[in-house]
Amino acid sequence: xxIDIITCLPRLxxxxxxxxxxxxxxxxxxxxxxxxDLRDYTLDKHRRVDDYMFGGGAGMVxxxxxxxxxxxxxxxxxxxxEVIYMTPDGQRLNQQTVNTLSLKxxxxxxxxHYKGVDERIRERFITREVSIGDxxxxxxxxxxxxxxxxxxxxxxxxxxxxxxxxxxxxxxDLLAPPVYTRPAEWEGMxxxxxxxxxxxxxxxxWRYEQALARTRARRPDLLGE
Numbered sequence: 001x002x003i004d005i006i007t008c009l010p011r012l013x014x015x016x017x018x019x020x021x022x023x024x025x026x027x028x029x030x031x032x033x034x035x036x037d038l039r040d041y042t043l044d045k046h047r048r049v050d051d052y053m054f055g056g057g058a059g060m061v062x063x064x065x066x067x068x069x070x071x072x073x074x075x076x077x078x079x080x081x082e083v084i085y086m087t088p089d090g091q092r093l094n095q096q097t098v099n100t101l102s103l104k105x106x107x108x109x110x111x112x113h114y115k116g117v118d119e120r121i122r123e124r125f126i127t128r129e130v131s132i133g134d135x136x137x138x139x140x141x142x143x144x145x146x147x148x149x150x151x152x153x154x155x156x157x158x159x160x161x162x163x164x165x166x167x168x169x170x171x172x173d174l175l176a177p178p179v180y181t182r183p184a185e186w187e188g189m190x191x192x193x194x195x196x197x198x199x200x201x202x203x204x205x206w207r208y209e210q211a212l213a214r215t216r217a218r219r220p221d222l223l224g225e
Contacts, residue, residue, distance in 0.1 A: 001030070001031050001032070001102075001104065001105060001106070001107070001151070001152070001155055002031075002032045002033075002034065002078070002105070002106045002107070003031065003032070003033045003034070003106075003107045003108075003109060003148050003151070003152075004034050004035075004036060004074055004080075004106075004107070004108045004109070005033065005034070005035045005036065005108075005109045005111065005141075005144050005148070006036045006038055006067065006070050006071070006108065006109070006110045006111060007035065007036070007037070007038060007111040007113075007139070007140070007141050007144070008037070008038040008039060008049050008050075008062070008111075008113055008139075009111075009113070009139060009141055010035045010036070010037045012139070012141040012142075013035050013141055013144070013145060014035075016145045016149075017033050017035075017145070017148075021149075021152070021153055021158060021159070022148070022149060022152055024158075025152050025153075025155065025158045028157065028158075030152070030155050030156075030157050030158050031152045031155055031158070033148060033152075036070055036074075038062075038066050038067065038070060039066070040070075041065075041066040041067075041069040041070040041073070042063075042065070042066040043065070048063075049062055049063055049066045049067075050062055050063060050113075050114050051063055053115065057115075059114055059115035060114040060115060061114060061115050061116065061117070061118055062112070062113055062114060062116065062117040062118065062121075063118060064117075064118045064120055064121055067110065067117060067118075067121050067125075068121065068124070068125070071083060071108060071110075071125050074108060078106055079106065080106045080107065080108050081104035081105060081106055081107060082101065082104060082107050082108070082127045082128050083107075083108045083110065083125050083126050083127050083128070084101075084107060084108065084109045084110065084126070084127070084128045084129070084130055084147070085109075085110045085112065085117065085121075085122060085126045085128075085129045085130070085140075086109060086110065086111055086112055086130055086131075086132075086140035086143040086144050086147065087112050087116060087129050087130070087131060087140065088131050088134070088135070088136050088137075089129070089131065090128075090129030090130045090131040091128070091129060091130055091131065092131050092132075092133065092134070093130050093131065093132050093133075093146075093147065093150070094170065095150075095168070095170035095171055097130070098147075098150040098151055098154065099154065099171075101147075101151050102151045102152075102154035102155060107151075109140075109144045109147065109148065110125075110126070110140070111139055111140030111141050111143075111144050112139065112140040113138075113139040113140065130143070130147060131143070132146050132147070170222075173215075173222045173223070174208075174211040174212060174214075174215045174222065175211060175214045175215045175218060175219060175222070176211060176214075177206075177207040177208075177210035177211040177214065178210055178214075180192070180195060184196060192206070194206045
């Protein structure tokens with residue numbers, strides 16, 4: 001999979017993709033993340049990519065031309081399955097959306113900034129708009145990194161144990177059950193005996209019951225309650 005991220009602040013993303021699972025995924029050839037500096041696509045001598053809003057009002061708007069040039073340059077090189085815009089008023093991200101996107105081959109992610117992009121960009125190029133929650137950040141770089149992380153970890157071969165992703169929270173509309181590791185007893189707190197029993201079927205049953213109880217207590221909306 002290839003993910004192209006368009007941003008006016010590319011250095012914000014440098015560190016995120018240079019460590020841990022995301023770094024190994026790229027080194028192994030499972031994923032390729034390319035960050036594009038939007039300022040490279042402006043014709044303005046000051047490298048500006050924003051301007052004042054028509055109609056007045058506080059805040060600046062990302063201009064059409066640099067974004068259009070960047071997207072068209074990328075689309076001239078390959079076919080993209082989705083052009084995604086990270087924006088607070090987009091569809092709220094969930095695991096089902098991530099699962100769908102993880103099956104794609106090429107994605108463009110546009111990071112919003114300032115008051116957002118000129119609406120005509122959304123109408124002409126964007127195929128999917130995504131929000132990571134009902135709040136506003138300074139830009140779309142962190143949301144783009146979050147979305148990329150969630151997608152890449154699902155690509156076959158990225159995780160050492162591919163079944164790990166299948167037992168994550170939200171994969172089956174349940175939160176993950178409690179997990180434990182050594183030592184088996186710490187300050188009088190013991191790991192549940194069932195997890196030390198070696199009885200796989202009973203352990204699976206316990207985990208399902210715990211996941212259901214945790215979901216009912218913390219996120220009953222996932223159960224339709």
